[in-house]
Amino acid sequence: MKKLLLVIFSIFFVLSACKKQEQEPEFINHPNYLLGSWVYTNIDNEVQIMRKLDNLIPDRYGFSVLPNGLFVERRNTGECGTGGNFIFKDNQGEWQRPEAFVYKVQVPFNETLLKYNILIDFVNNDSLRFRYDYSPN
Numbered sequence: 861m862k863k864l865l866l867v868i869f870s871i872f873f874v875l876s877a878c879k880k881q882e883q884e885p886e887f888i889n890h891p892n893y894l895l896g897s898w899v900y901t902n903i904d905n906e907v908q909i910m911r912k913l914d915n916l917i918p919d920r921y922g923f924s925v926l927p928n929g930l931f932v933e934r935r936n937t938g939e940c941g942t943g944g945n946f947i948f949k950d951n952q953g954e955w956q957r958p959e960a961f962v963y964k965v966q967v968p969f970n971e972t973l974l975k976y977n978i979l980i981d982f983v984n985n986d987s988l989r990f991r992y993d994y995s996p997n
Contacts, residue, residue, distance in 0.1 A: 893983045894925040894963060910988040919948055931955040933967045
């Protein structure tokens with residue numbers, strides 16, 4: 861009987877630990893998780909996947925979250941340069957962190973002000989997974 865109770869308790873403990881892990885994102889232990897430069901690598905089911913680098917790459921989407929609320933987004937302008945390559949431009953905006961897993965961003969782009977939220981699924985010292993939320997702020 862003791863073995864049966866031990867097995868049941870062990871299964872319950874493992875399942876509850878797994879369930880908690882699925883619900884809560886993993887974060888590095890820092891008050892501003894996204895500080896630094898992040899460069900796009902791919903997308904998986906509407907989840908953006910980025911890696912942390914020292915600087916943004918000239919011809920790839922990315923953004924830098926800097927201290928004091930400064931946000932720099934490098935995105936393609938929609939214009940083509942020589943050889944048919946897209947032209948990328950840095951746009952300087954602002955970020956705020958109203959909630960632990962949410963970054964609120966405002967950044968100009970093509971004469972408009974983009975407003976969106978970055979909803980973090982996972983972040984560590986070199987990897988970021990998040991979703992964009994373009995609903996009204």
